[in-house]
Amino acid sequence: MKSQLKGMIEGAILTATYAVLLFLTIYTPIGMISVFILPIPFVVYGKRHGFQPSVWMFVASLGVTFLIAGGVYSLGYTFFFAFIGATMGVLYQKEKSAMQVVLGGFFASLLGILFYILLTSLVMNLNLIQMYQEALNKSVEESNRWLTRLGIPQNPEMEEALRSMAEQIRFMIPSIILGSSMIISFITHWISRIILNRLREPVPQFPPFREWKFPKSFLFYYLMAVILMMFVSAQKEGYLYMVGVNLQPLLQLVMVIQGLSFVAYYFYSKGWGKGAFVIIILLVFLFPPLTFILSLTGILDLGFDLRKRVKSGS
Missing domain, CATH: 1.10.1760 (Arp2/3 complex 21 kDa subunit ARPC3)
Incomplete structure (x- = not known):
């Protein structure tokens, strides 16, 4: 009671x-x-x-x-x-x-x-989805109005690119x-x-980031998404396009996380401090193209188990 x-x-x-x-x-x-x-x-x-x-x-x-x-x-x-x-x-x-x-x-x-x-x-x-799409279209129109007020001539190619981006976001x-x-x-x-x-109510925590590793099946899913987008990217519509345009960025993010996890594992195995890994994170935010290298690293780590090679070589 x-x-x-x-x-x-x-x-x-x-x-x-x-x-x-x-x-x-x-x-x-x-x-x-x-x-x-x-x-x-x-x-x-x-x-x-x-x-x-x-x-x-x-x-x-x-x-x-x-x-x-x-x-x-x-x-x-x-x-x-x-x-x-x-x-x-x-x-x-x-x-x-x-x-x-x-x-x-x-x-x-x-x-x-x-x-x-x-x-x-x-x-x-x-x-709500239609309202979101309308808000994106209005933001494109507002950007064009601001450019006109600033005396910058409108670029039809840029406007078309922005509208295409807004349309892709809808998918x-x-x-x-x-x-x-x-x-x-x-x-x-x-x-x-x-x-x-x-409150002295202990809860579980994730393993160290360097130990994170996704199942190898994610590599297969990622390759399938890339191949699918190669065939349907020009269509800009349809069910398969919607599947591909949603799957590829999500699985790309998985590969980037996998790549970052490998980098953290490599730095740890070499005895380098956390500061070096923090610098890598900052560089990724400052230079987004580095995500391609991390994604490739994640693919290689999943496909060829780079960590085992690092462990055997250390």
């Missing part, structure tokens, strides 16, 4: 904490920061009390959200972050690995985004949603580890 009462009190405190964070996110300028903390009360409660109590906290948070902001927009907001936080918190309680927790958060985030798009479409009659919305879901899950895990460790 005491444990149930304690759980109810803690749930009320964490729901109130969420309410404060939601208010700050919606009504104050610090919302760009506090938005990343919104899932954390649900993570903490899920980690300590499990699935069923988390459901009740989720329901209570919907009621609090309606009182604070009302409207479908805010309720969808709460559903999204509560679903992610509760999912990851319950997975922490079940002592899943860091990768399993992040993948759980990824799928929860993905389902939350899709639910939010469906909710706004059915209830508010808004097509890439699935990969944007997938990438956003993974980023949200990683950030939530990172913040959760900091807070839960301070």
Whole structure:
């Protein structure tokens, strides 16, 4: 009985904490920061009390959200972050690995985004994808107007390139949603580890970055995506084009991460400090073409196990 009462009190405190964070996110300028903390009360409660109590906290948070902001927009907001936080918190309680927790958060985030798009479409009659496309087109038109005001003559080729880029981004919305879901899950895990460790609630961490290694099957998927784009890139439309234009950049990112992981492993095997690896990261941001070299390194590492050669040679 005491444990149930304690759980109810803690749930009320964490729901109130969420309410404060939601208010700050919606009504104050610090919302760009506090938005990343919104899932954390649900993570903490899920980690300590499990699935069923988390459901009740989720329901209570919907009621609090309606009182604070009302409207479908805010309720969808709460559903999204509560679903992610509760999912990851319950997975922490079940002592899943860091990768399993992040993948759980990824799928929860993905389902939350899709639910939010469906909710706004059915209830508010808004097509978020179409609105996004219109915003891209308006940004192109606005850029042209600014160039005209500055006395810079319009370049039809540049305008066509910008419109083509906006059109391609429309096809890439699935990969944007997938990438956003993974980023949200990683950030939530990172913040959760900091807070839960301070609360003496240990959670799993990822292995050192130098030990990260994707399955070799990713290399096969990447090569298939490259070959597919060679055949359909000129079409600029159709189902196969949409598949290729979404798969290739995502798998390209996987190869870059694999390449960076190998670089970290190589530096570690040579006894070089972390400073050298940080310099590599900075160079990648300053000179984006270096990502091609890292991608190639990742491909070679997956295909020929470069780490084994480094280990045998050291």
